[in-house]
Amino acid sequence: MTDETLDPRSYTKLFLNGQYVEATNKETYGLKNPKDNTIVIENFPIAGPEDVDAAVRFAEEAFRGPWSRFTAVQRTECFLKLASLLEEDLMPIMRMDSLTSGIPVSLGPVREKTYIRNCVLYYAGWTDKHKGDYFPEDDGFVKFVRHEPLGVCAAINPFNSPLACFFLKAAPALATGNVIIIKPSEKTPLGSLAIATLFEKAGFPPGVVQVVTGPGSTGALLAEHMKIRKISFTGSIATGKKIQQAAAQSNLKRVTLELGGKSPAIIFDDANLENALTWTVNGIITRSGQLCVAASRVYVHKSIATQFIEAYKKRMRAAVNDFGDPQDPNVKLGPVVDAAQLEIVKQKVNRGKSEAELVVGGSQHGETGCYMEPTVFCNPKDDADIYRNEVFGPVSVIKTFETEEEVLELANDTEYGLVAGIFTKDVTRAIRMSSELDVGVVGINCVSLQSMQTPFGGKKQSGVGREFGEYALRIFTEPKTVLINMAA
Ligand code: NAD
Numbered sequence: 001m002t003d004e005t006l007d008p009r010s011y012t013k014l015f016l017n018g019q020y021v022e023a024t025n026k027e028t029y030g031l032k033n034p035k036d037n038t039i040v041i042e043n044f045p046i047a048g049p050e051d052v053d054a055a056v057r058f059a060e061e062a063f064r065g066p067w068s069r070f071t072a073v074q075r076t077e078c079f080l081k082l083a084s085l086l087e088e089d090l091m092p093i094m095r096m097d098s099l100t101s102g103i104p105v106s107l108g109p110v111r112e113k114t115y116i117r118n119c120v121l122y123y124a125g126w127t128d129k130h131k132g133d134y135f136p137e138d139d140g141f142v143k144f145v146r147h148e149p150l151g152v153c154a155a156i157n158p159f160n161s162p163l164a165c166f167f168l169k170a171a172p173a174l175a176t177g178n179v180i181i182i183k184p185s186e187k188t189p190l191g192s193l194a195i196a197t198l199f200e201k202a203g204f205p206p207g208v209v210q211v212v213t214g215p216g217s218t219g220a221l222l223a224e225h226m227k228i229r230k231i232s233f234t235g236s237i238a239t240g241k242k243i244q245q246a247a248a249q250s251n252l253k254r255v256t257l258e259l260g261g262k263s264p265a266i267i268f269d270d271a272n273l274e275n276a277l278t279w280t281v282n283g284i285i286t287r288s289g290q291l292c293v294a295a296s297r298v299y300v301h302k303s304i305a306t307q308f309i310e311a312y313k314k315r316m317r318a319a320v321n322d323f324g325d326p327q328d329p330n331v332k333l334g335p336v337v338d339a340a341q342l343e344i345v346k347q348k349v350n351r352g353k354s355e356a357e358l359v360v361g362g363s364q365h366g367e368t369g370c371y372m373e374p375t376v377f378c379n380p381k382d383d384a385d386i387y388r389n390e391v392f393g394p395v396s397v398i399k400t401f402e403t404e405e406e407v408l409e410l411a412n413d414t415e416y417g418l419v420a421g422i423f424t425k426d427v428t429r430a431i432r433m434s435s436e437l438d439v440g441v442v443g444i445n446c447v448s449l450q451s452m453q454t455p456f457g458g459k460k461q462s463g464v465g466r467e468f469g470e471y472a473l474r475i476f477t478e479p480k481t482v483l484i485n486m487a488a
Contacts, residue, residue: 001469002058003068003266004092004095004114005096005099005327006092006093006095006096006194007096008031008040008041008099008100008190010098010196011190011193012041012043012044012045012057013045014047014051014210014213015193015196015197015209015210016051016054016205016210016212017058017207017210017448018064018200018205018207019056020311020413022045022156023045023046023047023048023051023213024048024050024051024054024375025045025046025048025050025051027043027046028043028044029043029046029105030042030044030136030184030213031044031099031167031187031189031190032100032101032338032339032340033099033100033102033332033344034101034334034335034336034369034370035102035263035326035327035369035416036368036369036372037369039101040188040190041362043216044168044189046127046213046214046215046217046218047212047213047214047218047221048214048221049221051108051212052181052212052218052221052225054083055210055212056181056227056474057325058207058210058226059147059179059181059204059207060091060151060152060227061149061207062179062205062206062207062208062272063149063152063164063178063179063207063208063362066205066419067177067207067208067267068177068181070177070205072117072127072260073127073128074203075127075174075175075177076125076127076128078202078203078204079121079124079174079175079202080093080121080124080173081201081202081203082120082202083117083120083121083124084116085198085202086113086116086117087117089198090113090116090163091113093106093163093191093194093195094108094113094163095108096190096191096193096194097163097188097190097191097194098326098327098334098365099327100187100188100189100190100336100338101159101160101162101187101188101191101325101337101437101445102284102288102334102335102336102370103334104326104331104332104389104470105116105253105276105288105328105332105334106330106331106332107328108320111424111470112163112164115164115445115452116164116167116473118452119164119168119171119452119471120167120171122171122474123172123175124175126172126175126176126470126473127176130134130147130175130470130473131147132144132145132146132147132479133145133479137484138488140485140486141485143480143482143483144480144482144484144486145476145479145480145482145486146477146479146480146482147176147345147477148478148479148480149177149178149476149477150176150229150254150476150477151226151229151230152179152180152181152228152249153171153173153178153179153180153181153182153228153230153231153232154176154180154182154211154225154228154232154289154344155169155170155183155231155232155233155245155476156183156194156223156232156233156234156235156239156430157182157184157185157235158185158188158234158236158292159187159188159237159290159337160188160191160287160290160292160337160392161291161380161488162170162184162185162191162192162405163191163192163195163294165234166182166192167476168181168467168468169232169234169467170182170199170357171472171474172467172472173230173476174204174208175208175473176476176477178230178471178476179207179208179209180208180209180210181210181222181228182209182210182211182212183211183213183214183218183219183222184211184213184336185215185235185443186214186215186218187337187338188225188337189211189213191324192211192215193211194351196209196271198211203309203439208433209294216239219239219243219473220246222243222251223242223243223247223250224249224250225250225251225253226251227251228253229251229254230253230254230475231243231247231253231254231255232256232467232475232476233256233257233258234257234258234260234292236248236262237257237461237462239412240257240259240463240464243255244257244464246333252468253464254462254475256466256467256477257459257464257465258292258456258457258463259292259418259458259459259461259462259463260292260390260416260418260461260462261293261295261296261390261416261418261458261462262294262296262388262390262414262416263283263294263297263388263416263418263419263420263447264297264298264299264410264420264421264437265279265280265283265294265295265297265298265299265413265420265421265423265447266299266401266407266419266420266421266422266423266433267280267298267299267300267301267308267338267423268301268322268422268423268426269301269303270425270447271304271423271424271425272423272445273307273308273311276308276419276445277311277315278313279320279423279445279446279447279448280295280296280298280312280421280423281303281312281315281316282395282448283295283332283421283447283448284296284316284333284374284394284395285316285319285322285374285394286448288335288336288371288393289336289372289391289393289394289395290341290392290393291448292418292462293418293419293441293447293448293449293450294392294448295447295448296385296391296395296396296397297391297396297397297398297399297411298396298397298398299398299400299401299407300398300399300400300401301399301401301402301412301423302400302402303401305400308409309378310378311418312376312398313359313360313376313384313385313410316360316361316374316375316396317361317374319333319386320361320373321372321384323365323366326385331355331453335369335370336369336370336371337370337469338451339370341371341393342371342372342393343367343394344365345372345391345392345393345395346363346364346372348386348389348392348393348395349361349363349372349375349393349395349472351385351386352377352380352385352386352395352397352419354389355377355381355383355385355386355387356377356378356380356381356384356386356387357379358375358376359375359376359377359378360373360374360375360376361373361375361376361394362375363396364450366456370395372394372395374394374399375393375395375396376393376396376398377395377396377397377398377400378397378399379386380397380399382479383419384397387399387413390416395478404429404433405447408437411437412436412437412438414460414461415438415457415460415461416438416461416462417433417438417440417458417459417460417461418439418440418457418458418459418462419440419441419442419445419447419448419449420442420443420447421440421443421444421446421447421448422434422442422444423445423447424444430444430445431444438453438459438460439459439462440456440457440459440463440466441454441456451469452469452470453469454469455466455467455468455469456468456469456470468475
């Protein structure tokens with residue numbers, strides 16, 4: 001079983017109320033494999049208004065009906081069954097997902113699977129521990145507070161980590177008793193459709209987890225729906241703003257936004273250079289730079305700049321040798337997600353050539369697929385687009401600095417605020433800087449890392465709200481206060 005790849009032609013329907021069903025809307029679109037631009041599916045469904053309404057109706061029925069009667073322990077049992085199903089079933093699903101995401105299947109067995117498994121098991125343990133509060137009757141009233149589920153939630157996901165994102169949103173939503181409709185990115189929807197049925201097999205009632213597919217227009221139907229109470233969105237800043245507007249203009253549904261980044265890695269002269277090189281290169285190369293947490297700005301102390309930059313360039317150049325067929329289990333580096341994304345990256349890099357000094361890469365790799373050379377710029381102009389804005393490709397920009405104050409100012413001089421990394425042996429400096437960096441997550445002697453146990457999310461325009469850890473339970477619940485008059 002584990003060497004199989006599922007057939008994508010079996011996953012061309014919506015997943016509603018526990019079943020794969022034809023979309024009522026008859027519009028479709030095609031999906032291609034970014035390794036060679038061959039067609040994977042010609043007619044992939046686009047969910048329209050009636051499909052989304054149906055999903056919401058089934059979700060409401062499940063929320064008020066069977067799901068509401070599940071005890072916390074029963075919810076945990078479903079999560080545990082799901083984790084055991086994933087042992088066998090996740091890899092074939094990942095392999096199919098890779099056909100359109102271009103994510104190397106080699107990342108599956110350890111990285112992706114561990115991440116997803118940890119997520120499911122982590123939230124399995126929370127179902128009966130997300131307690132409320134109690135206040136004594138000093139004023140004649142006993143007061144207690146319950147954290148209640150919001151009801152019908154929706155997740156609108158990006159193309160770059162479709163399966164991990166599915167679980168990061170579904171697990172805390174379900175642990176707290178909600179139901180959820182997932183809309184994967186139109187570029188990478190296959191794995192999400194296949195994953196959905198595992199929830200049914202694990203004992204979650206039909207309608208608790210559903211999947212609707214389609215582009216931004218389908219996402220917009222969710223964002224503006226009057227019966228959806230929460231959108232958990234991961235994607236670009238521009239789309240995040242539209243979703244927040246749609247939420248405000250419809251029913252003031254709750255919105256969490258996990259958005260883009262232009263994350264700094266800061267290397268001091270006392271850093272362990274080997275460690276700093278490993279983290280910073282991996283931090284921009286992994287998934288061809290298509291990670292929100294990518295370490296795309298590198299600040300190096302002037303006294304070690306020549307040595308560090310030479311070694312960094314060497315590794316970035318050498319990464320070209322890791323390119324290959326993402327469906328080959330030995331290949332580490334794949335293409336970007338599609339021709340459109342490649343074009344965006346190429347345009348940004350071409351513009352960068354007049355704004356900064358190109359020192360590695362700068363071109364498409366090969367001619368048939370959507371591969372972009374690992375690319376490094378140095379000495380950018382202060383207002384260079386390549387330095388200031390997210391590329392979402394394997395492209396980094398290096399700048400040098402002399403003092404801690406100077407580098408803090410440089411690192412914080414941005415509208416992004418997702419993650420940062422500090423590389424130094426000076427613990428006092430690292431702790432001091434961790435409070436001064438304007439980001440949601442700071443790594444010390446590491447970067448581009450997330451932990452399931454701790455909150456993850458961005459400051460400034462990198463996001464609103466926090467996912468991961470206990471914090472994700474808060475964004476899927478609302479407190480209700482009950483006051484008991486003890487004099488009655
Ligand atoms: P995107 O914003 O283009 O699309 C994301 C999702 O939004 C897709 O499912 C898309 O169909 C949907 N969408 C598009 N227009 C919509 C609309 N008007 N209403 C509702 N939904 C709409 O993002 P992308 O290109 O898929 O992903 C890349 C971006 O995601 C990058 O900026 C990256 O940094 C960010 N990202 C952030 C995190 C994080 O945790 N902070 C994680 C992964 C990716």
